[in-house]
Amino acid sequence: MTGKKAGPAYQKIECYLRELIQTGAGRSEPLPAEPDVAARFGVSRMTARHAYQRLVNAGVIVRKRGVGSFVSGHYLERLPISGTPDFSGWTEGGAVHFVVESYGIVKAPANIVRLMKLKTGEKVTRLQRTRSVNGVMSLDTRYMPASVHGLIPPADIEHKSLLVLLKNAGFDIASGEVELDAHSATPQDARKLGVLPGHPILQRRLVYRDAQGREVLVGTSRYPGGQAYTFGFQFDARTIT
Amino acid sequence: MTGKKAGPAYQKIECYLRELIQTGAGRSEPLPAEPDVAARFGVSRMTARHAYQRLVNAGVIVRKRGVGSFVSGHYLERLPISGTPDFSGWTEGGAVHFVVESYGIVKAPANIVRLMKLKTGEKVTRLQRTRSVNGVMSLDTRYMPASVHGLIPPADIEHKSLLVLLKNAGFDIASGEVELDAHSATPQDARKLGVLPGHPILQRRLVYRDAQGREVLVGTSRYPGGQAYTFGFQFDARTIT
Numbered sequence A, B: 001m002t003g004k005k006a007g008p009a010y011q012k013i014e015c016y017l018r019e020l021i022q023t024g025a026g027r028s029e030p031l032p033a034e035p036d037v038a039a040r041f042g043v044s045r046m047t048a049r050h051a052y053q054r055l056v057n058a059g060v061i062v063r064k065r066g067v068g069s070f071v072s073g074h075y076l077e078r079l080p081i082s083g084t085p086d087f088s089g090w091t092e093g094g095a096v097h098f099v100v101e102s103y104g105i106v107k108a109p110a111n112i113v114r115l116m117k118l119k120t121g122e123k124v125t126r127l128q129r130t131r132s133v134n135g136v137m138s139l140d141t142r143y144m145p146a147s148v149h150g151l152i153p154p155a156d157i158e159h160k161s162l163l164v165l166l167k168n169a170g171f172d173i174a175s176g177e178v179e180l181d182a183h184s185a186t187p188q189d190a191r192k193l194g195v196l197p198g199h200p201i202l203q204r205r206l207v208y209r210d211a212q213g214r215e216v217l218v219g220t221s222r223y224p225g226g227q228a229y230t231f232g233f234q235f236d237a238r239t240i241t
Helices: A009-022 A034-041 A045-057 A110-115 A162-168 A187-193 B009-022 B034-041 B045-057 B110-115 B162-168 B187-193
Strands: A061-064 A068-071 A075-085 A096-107 A123-133 A136-145 A173-184 A200-210 A215-224 A229-236 B061-064 B068-071 B075-085 B096-107 B123-133 B136-145 B175-184 B200-209 B215-224 B229-236
Touching: A009 A034, A009 A045, A034 A045, A045 A061, A045 A068, A075 A173, A075 A229, A110 A215, A136 A187, A162 A173, A162 A215, A173 A215, A173 B175, A187 A215, A200 A229, A200 B200, A215 A229, B009 B034, B009 B045, B034 B045, B045 B061, B045 B068, B075 B175, B075 B229, B110 B215, B136 B187, B162 B215, B187 B215, B200 B229, B215 B229
Parallel strands: A075 B229, A229 B075
Antiparallel strands: A061 A068, A075 B075, A096 A123, A123 A136, A136 A215, A173 A200, A173 B200, A173 B229, A200 A215, A200 B175, A229 B175, B061 B068, B096 B123, B123 B136, B136 B215, B175 B200, B200 B215
């Protein structure tokens, strides 16, 4: 879209930044830095700065000295934990049913290019499925390296945990980030999760990396809120006795 | 309330269990076991079983062999992490404003008696406050041991992180559980958080324990959903190099 628009360069940059923000950028990580954006659009740093300043003046972004630009009116509360998650048996409690809606290789969308540090146009493995545990549905979208598609056959996806399959395929998860926020059900959520539009939805985003720091599993799960679904984690700094 | 009701014993037990469920019991942990409830009401185990079976038949609870009875149609997805959370600087990013609404010693409500493993009628320190970070509000309710009230003066509560104050008072957090779910704003949420009733709300519950396993900080935070607030955690099993 950006390339099609006429008008001053700062407007193109402003539009580009607004598009990035709409895909979720500028919350966990800063928006792209001014010099990078100036280089991308082939303009002076002054022109790029003008675009950022217009978004600051409009109350869309805030600039944090030494860190970068973020969406305003958003608060990310992030708790760092040094430790090992125990994925064994995770999501295995109760009767789990997977329905795979699609599993294939696609061109990575812009937000995945950013999260997985890919080049524009690079391919990834995408999985879309519904999951039902104890009668509670979730909508899962997962992105993995393109090579995963050849290593994990579609039949396995329906019956086994993705974390177990990835581990067996040589992708062991060593670090990661999980983010959670609350939203209202879109018409699509409502249809697929069996709730009314506007019903509260818990959205979980994950970025899991292997020991080399490569993103091997990135995605989103949407769950019905209210009394249906709770996400929890336990931590323990004590030596188990 | 339970004591006032006439009718067969199984009805009193059924009513008692429904009341427990309404306060959030039966999700993370099982409902009280049949023999305990039979003893509490001074009835036979058969009578207690009848009450549980009626709730199973009504689709309110499910019984998990060897684990206990849980609310049905609810899914708790819990990720265990062996490690140390780094609370230093947590919730300190951005401009934090606390407004203390109440801070005092109260009789522990039923769900806190359960979570903090107290005796009925035992006293606890309760804090109710609003917190604002980067323009995003939260409603916090916190329960701590009664002795905390004498150790942490009210003036400090307005200006410092509760985790830092507890640590300085000798309550070092060693393990804990965090649970998150999505709800709709009640009229009270709406008024205090500045959103419309029905707006999505992220609720976070926490149970933090010291090295001896005593619950030292238990409570709930409610945040506006949508684009306003994200809760995240990062884990890292690798040795930092």
